[in-house]
Amino acid sequence: MSKNQNNEKFPGYSKDVIDILEKFLVKIWSIIEIKTKTTEYKGILLPRSKFSEPGFIEIKLDNGYNIGVKLSKDIEIKILGKREGKYNVPEKSFPINKKLPNIKLFGTGGTVACRLDYTTGAVIPAFTPGELFSAVPELANICNLDTEIVFEILSENMKPSSWQKLAEKVEKEANSGIDGIIIGHGTDTMSFTSAALSFMLKDLSIPVVLVGSQRSSDRPSSDSALNLINAATVAAKSDLAEVVVCMLGSSSHKYGLIHRGTLVRKMHTSYRHTFRTIGNIPLGKVENGKITMFQNDYHKRIKSETKTLLKFEEKIGLVYSYPGMTNDIINFYVDKEYRGIVLAGTGLGHTSTYIFDSIKRAIEEGIIILMVTQCLNGFVGMDVYSTGRNLTQLGVIPGKNLLPEVAYVKLGWVLGQTQNPDEIKSLLLKNIAGEFLEREIPISFNYNADEL
Amino acid sequence: MSKNQNNEKFPGYSKDVIDILEKFLVKIWSIIEIKTKTTEYKGILLPRSKFSEPGFIEIKLDNGYNIGVKLSKDIEIKILGKREGKYNVPEKSFPINKKLPNIKLFGTGGTVACRLDYTTGAVIPAFTPGELFSAVPELANICNLDTEIVFEILSENMKPSSWQKLAEKVEKEANSGIDGIIIGHGTDTMSFTSAALSFMLKDLSIPVVLVGSQRSSDRPSSDSALNLINAATVAAKSDLAEVVVCMLGSSSHKYGLIHRGTLVRKMHTSYRHTFRTIGNIPLGKVENGKITMFQNDYHKRIKSETKTLLKFEEKIGLVYSYPGMTNDIINFYVDKEYRGIVLAGTGLGHTSTYIFDSIKRAIEEGIIILMVTQCLNGFVGMDVYSTGRNLTQLGVIPGKNLLPEVAYVKLGWVLGQTQNPDEIKSLLLKNIAGEFLEREIPISFNYNADEL
Numbered sequence: 001m002s003k004n005q006n007n008e009k010f011p012g013y014s015k016d017v018i019d020i021l022e023k024f025l026v027k028i029w030s031i032i033e034i035k036t037k038t039t040e041y042k043g044i045l046l047p048r049s050k051f052s053e054p055g056f057i058e059i060k061l062d063n064g065y066n067i068g069v070k071l072s073k074d075i076e077i078k079i080l081g082k083r084e085g086k087y088n089v090p091e092k093s094f095p096i097n098k099k100l101p102n103i104k105l106f107g108t109g110g111t112v113a114c115r116l117d118y119t120t121g122a123v124i125p126a127f128t129p130g131e132l133f134s135a136v137p138e139l140a141n142i143c144n145l146d147t148e149i150v151f152e153i154l155s156e157n158m159k160p161s162s163w164q165k166l167a168e169k170v171e172k173e174a175n176s177g178i179d180g181i182i183i184g185h186g187t188d189t190m191s192f193t194s195a196a197l198s199f200m201l202k203d204l205s206i207p208v209v210l211v212g213s214q215r216s217s218d219r220p221s222s223d224s225a226l227n228l229i230n231a232a233t234v235a236a237k238s239d240l241a242e243v244v245v246c247m248l249g250s251s252s253h254k255y256g257l258i259h260r261g262t263l264v265r266k267m268h269t270s271y272r273h274t275f276r277t278i279g280n281i282p283l284g285k286v287e288n289g290k291i292t293m294f295q296n297d298y299h300k301r302i303k304s305e306t307k308t309l310l311k312f313e314e315k316i317g318l319v320y321s322y323p324g325m326t327n328d329i330i331n332f333y334v335d336k337e338y339r340g341i342v343l344a345g346t347g348l349g350h351t352s353t354y355i356f357d358s359i360k361r362a363i364e365e366g367i368i369i370l371m372v373t374q375c376l377n378g379f380v381g382m383d384v385y386s387t388g389r390n391l392t393q394l395g396v397i398p399g400k401n402l403l404p405e406v407a408y409v410k411l412g413w414v415l416g417q418t419q420n421p422d423e424i425k426s427l428l429l430k431n432i433a434g435e436f437l438e439r440e441i442p443i444s445f446n447y448n449a450d451e452l
Numbered sequence: 453m454s455k456n457q458n459n460e461k462f463p464g465y466s467k468d469v470i471d472i473l474e475k476f477l478v479k480i481w482s483i484i485e486i487k488t489k490t491t492e493y494k495g496i497l498l499p500r501s502k503f504s505e506p507g508f509i510e511i512k513l514d515n516g517y518n519i520g521v522k523l524s525k526d527i528e529i530k531i532l533g534k535r536e537g538k539y540n541v542p543e544k545s546f547p548i549n550k551k552l553p554n555i556k557l558f559g560t561g562g563t564v565a566c567r568l569d570y571t572t573g574a575v576i577p578a579f580t581p582g583e584l585f586s587a588v589p590e591l592a593n594i595c596n597l598d599t600e601i602v603f604e605i606l607s608e609n610m611k612p613s614s615w616q617k618l619a620e621k622v623e624k625e626a627n628s629g630i631d632g633i634i635i636g637h638g639t640d641t642m643s644f645t646s647a648a649l650s651f652m653l654k655d656l657s658i659p660v661v662l663v664g665s666q667r668s669s670d671r672p673s674s675d676s677a678l679n680l681i682n683a684a685t686v687a688a689k690s691d692l693a694e695v696v697v698c699m700l701g702s703s704s705h706k707y708g709l710i711h712r713g714t715l716v717r718k719m720h721t722s723y724r725h726t727f728r729t730i731g732n733i734p735l736g737k738v739e740n741g742k743i744t745m746f747q748n749d750y751h752k753r754i755k756s757e758t759k760t761l762l763k764f765e766e767k768i769g770l771v772y773s774y775p776g777m778t779n780d781i782i783n784f785y786v787d788k789e790y791r792g793i794v795l796a797g798t799g800l801g802h803t804s805t806y807i808f809d810s811i812k813r814a815i816e817e818g819i820i821i822l823m824v825t826q827c828l829n830g831f832v833g834m835d836v837y838s839t840g841r842n843l844t845q846l847g848v849i850p851g852k853n854l855l856p857e858v859a860y861v862k863l864g865w866v867l868g869q870t871q872n873p874d875e876i877k878s879l880l881l882k883n884i885a886g887e888f889l890e891r892e893i894p895i896s897f898n899y900n901a902d903e904l
Contacts, residue, residue, distance in 0.1 A: 053838045068838055071846065156802040156839055158775045188799035189775050251894060268897055269800045269830030317781070320776050320796075322860055323641050324766055331785045338898035342771075348721045349607040378721030386505045386520055388609055393522070408774055409890055423674045442703060 012048025014055055017071050017340065021045070024077035030082040037074050041067060042348055054103040060354035095140050097199040100181035101236040103143040105132070106169055106184050109163070136225045142289070143179075143236040155186025155193075155212075160312040162414060163196035167308050170201060170208055174306035180207045180235030182228075187212040187274065188265055190245060194261030195409040198243045198433035201292070202303070202307040204299070207240040210261070211247065214272045223248050223272040230256030230286045238291050241299045242434070244283065248272045255287035260298070262406050262435035265376065267323050278376055279401050280441045298434070311416030316340040320374050321351040331357035333367065340368040341409045344404040349380030350387045356394065363395040368424055369416065372399040372407045377445050379437075397428055408434065456815060464500025466507055469523050470614040473497070473509070476529035476879030483533040484511065486521050491522055492843065494532070507811035522882035546581035547592050549722040553631035555595040557584070557619055559715050560614070560637050561604040570866055572773040588677045595631070595740070602693050607638025607645075607664075611766040612864065616895055619760045622660055632659045632687030635678075639664040639718055641724065642697060646713030646892040648863040650695045650885035650891040654759040656751070662713070666724045675700050675724040682708030682738045690743050693751045696735065696887070700724045707739035712750070714858050714887035717828065731853050731894045739896065750886070763868030768792040770860040773803040782810035785819065792820040792863045795848070802839045808846065820876055823852040824859045831889075849880055853889050862887065 010018045010028065026032055026045055033042045034057060043059030046066060056068035057075075069075075129145045139145055147252030150169055151162065170181055185193055194210050201208070209229035213224040231246045238258070245264045250273055259277045268274040279285075284293035315338045319329060326401030333341055341362065345351050349371040351359070363369060371391065374382050382398045392398060399407050413428045462480060477786045478484055478497055486493045486509060492615070495511030498518060510522035521527075581597045590599055602621055603614065622633055644663055646662050663683035665676040668762075697716045698710070701709030702725050703715030711729045721727040729735075736745035767790045771781060787794055788871045793814065797803050801823040803811070815821060823843065825832050834850045844850060851859050866879045 053842075056838070067835060068840075068867060119467070154802075154837070154839055155802050156773075156775075156798050157806065159804075159806075160776050162775075186799075188802055192775050197495055216552055251897075265829050266799065267829055269825050269827050269832060271830065271894075271897060274827065274830075314776055315775075318772055318777075320770055320772050320856070321608075321858065322606075322770050323614075323644050324530050324612050324768075324864070325770075326786060346719065347638075350606075352609050352611075353606070354611075369547050375718050375721050375726065377719055378723065378726075381721060383519065383607070386508070387606055389504070389520060389522075404772070405774065412776070440895065442723075445703075445723060448707075 007105065010047075012236050013057075013362065017055065020071060020075060020077070024079070026077055026079060030079050033078040033079075033080055034068070035076045036067050036072050039068055039069070041046050042080065043067070049252050056178045064188075070165075079180045081126050092134055094133045094145055095238065096144050097140070100141075102177075103145050103180050103182060103232060104173050104178050105145060105147045105182040105184060106166065107147065107149040107152065108158070108166070109154060112390050130343065132228075135227055137230050138225075139232055141230065142232045145232070150353055152261040155188045158186075158193060160196070160314055163193055163200060164310045164312065166193070166195055167200040169309055170197065170204075171306050171308045173284060174204065174206050178239075179207065179344065181209065182231050182235050183208065183210045185210050185212050187214055187247075188356055190340060191261075191264050191266055191275070191403075192257075192409055194243050194245050194264060195406045195433075195435070196312075196413070197434070199410060199413040200260040200308055200312075201243065201311055202241070203304040204241050204306050205304045206301055206306075207235050207238050207301075208243045209235045210245045214247075214270060214274055216240070223253065224415050227256060229289075233240065233271050233286050233289055234258055234291060237289075238284075238286075238293075239264055239301050240283070241428050242283075245275055246286065249275075249285060254337060255285045258291075258293075260287065260434050263403070263437075265403055266404065277444065278403055279378075279437045280444050298340075307412075309417060312412045313415035314412065316342070316408065316412045316415065318342045318344070320344040320404070321346060321355070323352065325352060325355055327355050327358035330362050331356060334358070334362045334365055339415050340365060341413055342370050342372060342399070342404060342407040344372050344374040344407075345380070346374060346389055348378075348384055348392070349382045349396075349398055351391070352392070353387060356390065359391070360397065366421075367389045368411065368428070369396045370399045370402075370407050370411050370428060372402045372404050374404065376403060378440065401440065402435060406435055455868065465509075466509065469509055472529070473526060475529070478529055478531060482531050485530040487528045487737055488521070488524050489526050491521070492859075526901070531869060532551065536773070544582055546587055546624075548587045548596050548701045549592070551591075551597050552633075554629075555597050555632050555634060555684060555687050556625050556630050557597060557599045557634040557636060558618065559599065559601040559604065559619070560605060560610070560635060562686075580801060584680075588680055590681050593685045594681065597684070607640045609644065610641050610645060612636075612648070612766055614811045615645055615652060615762065616762045618645070619649055619652040619762055621677055621868070622649065622656075623760045624760050626656065626658050630658065630689075631663065632686050634683050635660065635662045636680075637662050637664050639666055639699075639882050641666050643713075643716050643718055643727070643855075644765055644857050645798055646697050646711075646716060647858045647885075647887070648764075648865070649790050650713040650887070651862060651865040652760055652764075654761055655754075655756040655758045656693050656758050657754055658694070658758075659687050659690050659753075660695045662695070662697045666699075666722060666726055671804055675705065678705065680710060681741075682717065685738050685741055686710055689741075690736075690738075690745075692735070693753045694735075697727055698738065699728075701734065701737060707737045709734040710736045710738065712741075712886050714885050715855070715889075717855055717857065730829075730855055731889050732896050740768060759803075761869060764864045765791050765867035766864065768794070768860065768864045768867065770794045770856060771798070771804055772796040772856070773798060773807070775804065777807055778806060779807050779810035780816050786810070786814045787815055790819060791867050792822065792857040794822050794824060794851070794856060794863055796826040796859075797843075798826060799837055800830075800840055801834045801843070801850055802849075803843065804836065805839060808842065811843070811848065812846050818873075820863065821848045822851045822854075822859050822863050822880060823848050824854045824856050826856065828855060830892065837844070849877060852869060852879075853892065856885060 043061045209231045215222045243261035245259040495513045661683045695713035696709040
């Protein structure tokens with residue numbers, strides 16, 4: 001498969017695709033019909049990001065979704081019409097106002113910072129401060145914005161090394177006197193990254209706000225602009241010095257909620273108000289430029305030198321238990337010399353006793369097993385039933401209220417910090433970044449985000 | 453470790469424990485203090501079920517929890533006092549009223565049917581109809597009750613063979629003219645069992661109601677009696693012919709909610725209103741003996757012969773994806789000749805592209821991969837982003853709105869029904885037992901159970 005070309009007429013397309021497009025006399029923004037043996041699509045041919053996957057023809061369907069049609073030999077394209085489109089939207093320079101806070105926006109590849117091209121409805125990554133100002137002019141009333149693309153990957157491809165690189169970038173900016181940081185991030189793994197940054201950044205002096213978008217900015221229902229405005233408000237004006245996620249909070253989409261980075265989870269595939277704080281209500285909300293904190297128990301802005309603790313042990317697993325699970329699952333991790341496993345057990349932190357043999361073996365061989373609950377809500381309670389007591393006697397460590405994803409990140413981070421078994425256990429059970437709740441707030445289980 | 457003895461003075465205890473208890477002149481119901489090198493507990497010595505784990509001394513603490521103290525050589529017991537206790541509560545015979553429906557209660561080992569011994573506060577399994585009548589006399593106003601212990605295991609130890617045995621029992625009773633069935637079940641894996649029975653039972657003619665208890669019946673906050681009364685009401689009076697879960701639905705605990713067996717999940721470790729229908733509101737509710745259905749789209753009681761489709765392929769796995777996941781996880785399942793994997797991906801149904809190699813290999817070797825979302829809420833949408841499209845091109849099957857646990861049960865069941873790849877795919881995508889939603893009900897994501 002050929003790589004994407006730096007081709008002016010067909011930006012972001014690979015040579016094999018360009019050959020076909022030229023053969024059918026198609027241009028960017030043409031309204032076309034694509035037929036293969038098995039499928040048929042109608043839509044507008046789109047320019048692509050240079051980071052797009054080669055070998056696909058990308059069109060915008062009538063329903064607003066973009067779809068990539070894989071190139072095949074039997075493909076046929078018919079031109080149905082043409083819409084006026086322009087690939088370059090005007091870029092104004094971002095106005096500087098010395099009275100406003102200075103904010104840095106790091107891009108990682110999420111769609112939040114896509115350009116709003118109303119003429120064509122196309123999604124094109126917009127990322128210079130000037131492009132963002134053109135797309136979301138409200139930003140200039142909130143802050144002075146500088147931007148930097150750290151990497152441009154799909155969030156499902158984030159890796160521990162991506163977290164480390166981001167943490168280093170944050171450290172450098174925070175210690176250079178910036179007032180707040182926004183990180184544009186795909187929503188899929190945003191809560192893994194927010195947890196990782198929470199553990200990796202020590203003595204953080206400013207807010208670090210992760211923000212994304214559930215619908216790309218070309219769709220009428222997009223949350224891009226509003227999320228970006230809310231995140232900029234929190235980065236510029238809040239007194240937080242924590243890693244938080246700021247995304248639309250209610251089905252009415254009137255405000256954004258501010259979630260602690262170690263207590264948040266993506267709970268819906270497509271809704272814009274997909275993120276929920278688990279076990280507590282969110283830290284606060286932001287609406288029309290005004291921040292309202294629901295809680296007072298958070299780290300406040302402070303003059304401190306932000307540091308990093310970056311090391312991460314990648315030989316760790318995340319395993320959900322289920323009826324019928326057999327010893328060979330855990331044995332696999334032992335055989336492959338993994339160093340730790342997060343077990344998301346049932347209920348208060350249980351697994352079938354049929355897999356006790358492999359759990360025993362794993363712990364005897366020095367593997368750390370951290371138990372959390374697949375219920376997501378509530379604390380594990382491994383002293384209530386015999387199964388829980390037996391598991392702790394085998395050496396399984398109860399993970400309190402940790403979400404499975406947060407436990408996974410914390411376990412890798414802890415195993416990166418120390419090799420000493422006692423220190424590992426002690427660090428795992430220590431509240432490092434607000435991941436442990438002293439007690440659960442009952443309303444958190446039922447809260448209706450529309451009424452916060 | 454010695455086995456539990458059929459000992460009248462120390463029911464449910466193993467010989468090694470009895471020796472120690474006799475040495476310290478302790479009796480059942482004595483108020484004692486147990487000291488070991490590391491711990492110290494005060495409470496009432498309890499009789500145990502014969503199914504309890506040997507090697508433990510079980511006491512009831514002041515907070516209402518029962519705890520098992522493991523026997524050790526350095527153990528010391530001091531008698532602090534004695535409470536009058538009786539091990540046999542009076543058993544009245546369950547009154548028969550020919551006007552009331554006949555209900556069968558199957559026991560599997562959950563704590564729902566424990567005897568309420570108010571004198572001592574002890575938990576002792578109560579299971580004959582007469583014992584249940586003594587404990588929960590309201591049952592006699594609802595139905596004529598017969599009971600049968602199918603097995604007595606912790607719900608985390610349920611296996612596919614347990615589901616098969618239960619399905620056969622239900623089939624037999626349903627075809628013998630019983631009016632409804634209650635299954636007492638531990639809450640940990642109740643939703644796995646409800647899904648399994650939903651798929652395994654065909655043309656079900658009566659309601660099958662799974663019920664459990666989040667707090668044992670000796671605690672003041674117990675939900676045992678109320679859940680049992682609600683479940684009996686649904687089994688006796690509802691016009692349902694489906695497998696449902698009926699458990700307390702709101703934090704006020706005024707009513708029980710009726711959840712479809714294929715759309716329900718345990719969402720809290722300890723709350724009594726732990727079960728939630730995902731993607732929809734519950735089927736209905738039951739309060740003070742009155743059933744209110746919220747929906748009309750369910751199978752109604754019908755004169756039909758209930759059949760079973762029991763076969764289940766056990767060589768299947770349930771894997772949640774996460775950043776940093778490597779190919780060796782999926783490769784393990786291929787190497788071990790598993791036949792199917794449920795992948796709970798991120799967002800709309802994504803995994804890191806770094807594990808595409810192993811996914812490709814698995815599918816080439818005939819392994820079925822069914823994609824669901826770890827968000828739990830919403831549908832997978834694998835045509836929206838390139839990662840999803842690539843995964844479907846590799847042959848991954850999108851699991852729509854299936855919960856990961858339900859997908860696991862359905863995959864095993866489908867692979868038990870047919871070996872034909874086209875039939876497997878077609879059955880996986882067919883709505884067999886109400887597991888697929890035509891569309892999601894938005895309120896389901898936010899519903900406050902107190903207001904249903």
